[in-house]
Amino acid sequence: MTDIQRSNWLHIGVVIALACSFFILPEYHSGNLARILVLAVYAMGYNLLFGYTGLLSLGHALFFAAGMYGLGLAMQFFDFNPIAAVIAGLILALVVSICVGFLALRTTGVAFMIVTLMFAQAGYLTILYFGEYTRGDEGFVIQQADRMVGMIDLTSPMGRFFTALLLFAICFFIIAYIVRSGFGLALVAIRENEERATMLGYDVMRLKLQAVVISGVMSGSAGAAYALLFGYAGATFATVQYSIFPLLWVLLGGAGVTIGPLIGTIFMFYLIDYSSAITPAYMLIAGLALVLLTLFAPQGLAGELRRRFLPWLP
């Protein structure tokens, strides 16, 4: 089997395994998994920019929130149906990521982190400022009756899970395709040595902007799906915390590995879930686990897997 065939089977296999898990896992866990899949889409969007292109953004919550509010406000005030509202969310995320990318990419390194962080903060404050419409921190609920796509009830466990899985699968395959393409290789080139990439004739600025936009729209699609599937949009999702989460998920799972974001999101979700069952000071346990993981698997779980056993992991 060639590496490409292996990678194809891996990606298809993961999606099939996830689909089967819905029928095997108890309802509590399949419910969790629906949430994890949506968040993993967010992490995959982040991974394209951070793991492959080497750009560390601290403002991705802005894109997530753009998708979420694009969808939420369109449904709330303009009575969009869910499909049209998802498109509205994606368009808003697209516009925001083009603007942020265009401005923030004039900086590099630490300055890029700070600029993206500031944009996200400005976004968060904007949501609070227009509290009359957005309901600020309190947020608003998207009514159950509105969350129907044809005959599919997105509030049912099955409708929710498979919608989440559909979005995950689409994004997962897109990422798998990108990282194997010339475009994906060029992004890695930028991560590895930006100046050399320029001196090979790559238009680094343009490639980076494309990466920001794809990453931003994917993050926005996760935000839109989150609001739609779980029926709530709130300013909490635009806070710094939600910019840090995808970074953590990607670092833990494996930056620059297609499967890393999913693994990282599952790991972090259950780490918090189980440790909070043991003690209210759950961050103590979670924190220790994170420290140990960064010490012994600095490339993340999937990164370590690639280093030791599966060098072909894309």
Place this chain on the structure above:
Amino acid sequence: MASVMILETKGLSKSFGGLQANTDIDFKLQEGLITALIGPNGAGKTTFVGMLCGRIPATSGQVFFNGENISALPAHQRIRLGIAYTFQITSIFPGLSVAGNVELSLRRAQKLKTKDIGAAVQKVLAQVNLSDRADQVAKDLSYGHQRILEIAMGLAQDPKLFILDEPTQGLSESEVEEFIALIKSLAGDTTILLIEHNMDVVMKSADHIAVLNFGELLAEGTPAEIRENKSVQSAYLGTSEDA
């Protein structure tokens, strides 16, 4: 046959703050030849070629490539016109395989179908004797091999003008010999501008030599002419004119 100029500079200057690195350089590069650019350390050679390929913005002056004024073009667009540049300080993609490094260069420069890329990469690696290291991660290569990989990336671009900034630094004697043979085989189709400290390499390979000193073009000519040039001797070899 009238000689054709592939590259020309007019009044090219660069100053870093108060330091004048290059002053008013009028330079012509003849197509198809190997031209060596020599000069003492700090003479401004790297700055000069940096301005040719757009890596370093010029303070004033113009650069013409194939008769076209490219002074306003950013680096990546100049590269796309057919200029390749290898760095003085090795600059490769450390985390990628040797083949991956060359592939990146090939994909940008030549429109190849995905299925043909593997063979094209192998062909380039064979040219520089790196075939058996294709799958090795570039950062694990020895310094000399990294230098050779960088040359391979330039070859993969199939450039019209190939600028090499001290390519033989860190190469073993046999590798230097192979390098000389390689660039001589390229000359004709490719114009080569070589910055080099190793006089043996310069004298063996160059058709034409230009000497920079204190940021100014001191002399130009064939190797024999340069060897006889008194001001070059004093500037470059440190001998005084009356010695």
